[in-house]
Amino acid sequence: MIVSIASGKGGTGKTTVATSLALYLNGKGQNTVILDCDVEEPDSALFLKPVLNKPKTVDIPVPTVDFERCTYCGRCAEVCAYNAIAVAKKTVLVFPELCHGCGGCALFCPEGAISEVGRDIGVVEEGDASGIKFVQGQLKVGEPMAVPLIREVKRRGIKENKEIVIIDVPPGTSCPVIKSVEGSDFVILVTEPTPFGLNDLKLAVETVKKISIPFGVVINKDGIGDSGVDLYCELERIPILTRFPFSREIAVAYSKGIPIIDAGVEFRQKFEELYDTILSIIQGGL
Amino acid sequence: MRQIVIISGKGGTGKTIIAASFAALAKNGVAADCDVDAADLYLLLHPEIKERHKFKGLPKAEINQVKCTGCGRCLEVCRFGAVKKQVHDRSPLFLIDPLSCEGCKVCYYACPEDAITMTESVSGEWFISETKYGPMVHARLGIAEENSGKLVAIVRENARSVALERGLDFVIVDGPPGIGCPVIASLSGVDLALIVTEPTLSGIHDMERVIDVARHFGVKTVCLINKYDINLENSGNIEKWCERNKIPVLGRIPFDNSVSESVVKGIPIVEYMHNMVTQRIKEVWWEISEVKGE
Ligand code: SF4
Ligand code: SF4
Numbered sequence: 001m002i003v004s005i006a007s008g009k010g011g012t013g014k015t016t017v018a019t020s021l022a023l024y025l026n027g028k029g030q031n032t033v034i035l036d037c038d039v040e041e042p043d044s045a046l047f048l049k050p051v052l053n054k055p056k057t058v059d060i061p062v063p064t065v066d067f068e069r070c071t072y073c074g075r076c077a078e079v080c081a082y083n084a085i086a087v088a089k090k091t092v093l094v095f096p097e098l099c100h101g102c103g104g105c106a107l108f109c110p111e112g113a114i115s116e117v118g119r120d121i122g123v124v125e126e127g128d129a130s131g132i133k134f135v136q137g138q139l140k141v142g143e144p145m146a147v148p149l150i151r152e153v154k155r156r157g158i159k160e161n162k163e164i165v166i167i168d169v170p171p172g173t174s175c176p177v178i179k180s181v182e183g184s185d186f187v188i189l190v191t192e193p194t195p196f197g198l199n200d201l202k203l204a205v206e207t208v209k210k211i212s213i214p215f216g217v218v219i220n221k222d223g224i225g226d227s228g229v230d231l232y233c234e235l236e237r238i239p240i241l242t243r244f245p246f247s248r249e250i251a252v253a254y255s256k257g258i259p260i261i262d263a264g265v266e267f268r269q270k271f272e273e274l275y276d277t278i279l280s281i282i283q284g285g286l
Numbered sequence: 287m288r289q290i291v292i293i294s295g296k297g298g299t300g301k302t303i304i305a306a307s308f309a310a311l312a313k314n315g316v317a318a319d320c321d322v323d324a325a326d327l328y329l330l331l332h333p334e335i336k337e338r339h340k341f342k343g344l345p346k347a348e349i350n351q352v353k354c355t356g357c358g359r360c361l362e363v364c365r366f367g368a369v370k371k372q373v374h375d376r377s378p379l380f381l382i383d384p385l386s387c388e389g390c391k392v393c394y395y396a397c398p399e400d401a402i403t404m405t406e407s408v409s410g411e412w413f414i415s416e417t418k419y420g421p422m423v424h425a426r427l428g429i430a431e432e433n434s435g436k437l438v439a440i441v442r443e444n445a446r447s448v449a450l451e452r453g454l455d456f457v458i459v460d461g462p463p464g465i466g467c468p469v470i471a472s473l474s475g476v477d478l479a480l481i482v483t484e485p486t487l488s489g490i491h492d493m494e495r496v497i498d499v500a501r502h503f504g505v506k507t508v509c510l511i512n513k514y515d516i517n518l519e520n521s522g523n524i525e526k527w528c529e530r531n532k533i534p535v536l537g538r539i540p541f542d543n544s545v546s547e548s549v550v551k552g553i554p555i556v557e558y559m560h561n562m563v564t565q566r567i568k569e570v571w572w573e574i575s576e577v578k579g580e
Pocket of ligand 2: 102346347363364365366367368369382386387388389390391392393394
């Protein structure tokens with residue numbers, strides 16, 4: 001089973017819920033895997049403190065031109081949809097940060113002058129956090145493209161057996177979110193009860209609806225704002241899976257990298273409820 | 287005219303609250319919401335839309351089933367797993383999954399039957415608006431779309447030209463979270479990046495990464511610690527880190543419930559009340575607005 005933890009708005013507590021859920025499941029003796037797909041800012045490791053193996057670089061193929069063969073015909077520049085390759089008088093320029101690695105230029109070069117080399121865009125790290133299998137990606141600084149790295153994290157973390165996979169999804173609603181969430185059995189949307197939280201929750205709901213995966217809401221920092229999120233969920237018949245109150249103690253625990261499940265005994269119970277509700281929704285086929 | 291971007295790496299540190307306050311304090315600036323994925327600045331500035339423009343993403347592939355002979359060449363060449371094969375009445379059917387298609391056109395060129403067309407679609411909108419505090423440029427990226435970097439670039443460009451046209455002194459950019467494509471587009475060519483961080487381990491970690499990105503692109507960077515009193519030890523560590531890395535820390539804002547109250551009311555906090563929080567925000571603004579760009 002794969003459960004993704006997402007939120008349109010950043011900073012709502014996605015990572016603390018994801019890591020806590022992993023800890024809860026691991027504590028129950030479940031085979032648990034956590035994937036940090038928030039490759040721009042991976043923070044799960046701060047909470048779980050895994051022992052990591054040597055990082056492996058992830059690269060995407062970019063073209064290189066053999067000038068012995070190139071006739072400067074310009075076909076590569078014509079087929080590239082991203083303007084990542086340009087042909088000038090007696091040279092061919094490649095702009096690696098624009099290249100998506102589609103392979104078009106190499107495929108269509110009539111002279112066979114283009115081959116592809118790897119360009120590193122970040123690393124994946126695998127490890128173990130007291131029994132939880134841990135995989136994270138880290139995008140290289142200055143690198144715009146997160147999606148290939150997310151694919152690699154998922155490829156390494158998701159094997160076809162009986163474990164439960166928890167995915168920490170990047171914030172937002174665009175392409176990297178879809179790529180992270182795709183293939184999940186359930187999505188938990190973490191929000192906070194403020195107008196910002198509500199606005200971004202609505203967008204996140206649209207996003208998961210687009211890929212037709214069952215979902216529910218966790219309200220974090222309950223008590224800080226207004227009742228907008230509650231009203232919206234009621235109106236849209238979105239299940240509220242559980243709530244965590246706002247308190248200074250939780251905020252302080254969070255600041256030290258303590259997952260919410262370890263911030264007080266009452267929270268373990270909440271994760272039990274959360275997990276049971278998810279199971280019943282998935283099994284009930286709602 | 288100076289462009290100032292407010293970013294944080296980690297979401298939820300208070301970026302938008304600071305950006306809205308600066309917009310209110312500036313009186314002669316343009317506000318630009320570059321968090322096009324989850325734009326929230328409008329909830330505090332209440333823009334009245336004056337101009338609406340469509341944002342077109344890259345055209346995506348579509349297969350003309352009449353022309354398609356089922357040879358499967360598209361499936362072979364697509365590197366993004368966007369071509370899906372289904373079997374109907376024992377004959378294969380090839381379809382494009384628009385959520386996976388990156389619009390590279392390789393299948394379009396490779397198809398021997400010319401059965402693939404590239405179809406343009408609207409993938410967002412951007413706006414030029416008026417607020418109580420001056421003009422605002424903002425956008426809305428369609429759900430599940432890519433190319434947010436390109437939309438950010440459009441917002442930036444238009445904010446800049448509005449500022450130039452009207453002789454305004456500042457462009458105040460509310461940036462997106464993360465360090466990827468939209469962040470890079472928000473940062474490029476600005477005069478100053480203000481990093482809003484919080485004294486949590488994730489706040490610190492994410493701040494360090496986003497500062498590296500700002501440096502990578504040669505942008506002058508200053509820092510502000512929000513909710514600094516949630517963890518004084520971590521705040522101290524941020525200050526030490528910033529000192530070692532020669533990043534000026536311009537302010538420390540205490541945690542206060544008035545911040546979420548102002549969000550509920552939909553008012554930039556500096557307009558909502560006067561307290562320690564607003565005092566500190568103002569001090570940071572005064573300092574920033576006097577620092578001349580390099
Ligand atoms: S691999 Fe694709 S994106 Fe990269 S330069 Fe070649 S055609 Fe352009
Ligand atoms: S345009 Fe590129 S990404 Fe889209 S289906 Fe065709 S080959 Fe795949």
